[in-house]
Amino acid sequence: MSDRCNFSHWLALEGLRATPVRLAMLEILGEASRALRAQEILELIRTRRRVNKVTVYRILEDFSRRGMVRKLSLEGRVNHFELACEHHPPHPHFQCQTCREVQCLEPVALNRMWTELRGPLGNRADHIEIRIEGLCHKCRNIS
Amino acid sequence: MSDRCNFSHWLALEGLRATPVRLAMLEILGEASRALRAQEILELIRTRRRVNKVTVYRILEDFSRRGMVRKLSLEGRVNHFELACEHHPPHPHFQCQTCREVQCLEPVALNRMWTELRGPLGNRADHIEIRIEGLCHKCRNIS
DNA sequence: CTCGAAAATCAACTGAGTTGCAATTATAAT
């Protein structure tokens, strides 16, 4: 994924400087096979350089507002983040009740449903988030 | 809604005592036209009686585990709760980016989609949560 | 180089939710 995106260019398009922290965060998110928590991103950056957690939180919030990153509201009070570049279209997520792990699922076509989901009134619907809760294959084998 | 459910009986079925706090919480959730935060439930009970917030959180957690109440993971770190009785089937929710208000939408038929959503592996899917984010009609008129 | 804006740091804070334990209340046994 990260090999398909030019992060420096992307940042320039957004009018943001390609700082080491921003680049590191985009690379980490690009290489991840699942949505990451801020804490995980922080730890991964710290294998390369010294960073303050506030910096990571502020950049994630900024990326999220710009739509460069999706912030997932999953079970629990910890947000998960994933790249929202053109190669990562929105998709549902599966979360295991036991190990709390989050899997990315294949995108689903909503088509007809989308009109129902914008609500009955004059609402404007911008994003949809689909979360499936259950027991993952690993935890099923254990119990 | 509350007039269609016998809460004392429901609690008995679950093997729970019909205590004043439990009954008050079910009545409040039953009368609500939208999902409520723990804090809101607490304030509503306190118009009737003196209660500790820990009691409310513990009962909500218990109801949630038993499937009597649905805990919604919406944007932000505040959970919302709604009755999960037979008269309240699961349904998507709309949340406004501006006022943060949560609306309950009509249930949608997932049918074919459901199989895609349980994930590619040996996962067992138990619940689905659909959250739509956007701008509500009230906030649209203001801006 | 110099200066102002952008970015990063630091310490202190916030607040929803949790934990452990004590006190109370309801239920069962004698």
Next chain:
DNA sequence: ATTATAATTGCAACTCAGTTGATTTTCGAG
């Protein structure tokens, strides 16, 4: 009725992801 038992509630202190505001550092334009 009285006691033993378990369920429920209360209290205080805690957790921890995320935030805030003020300060320092870095960077790029002139």
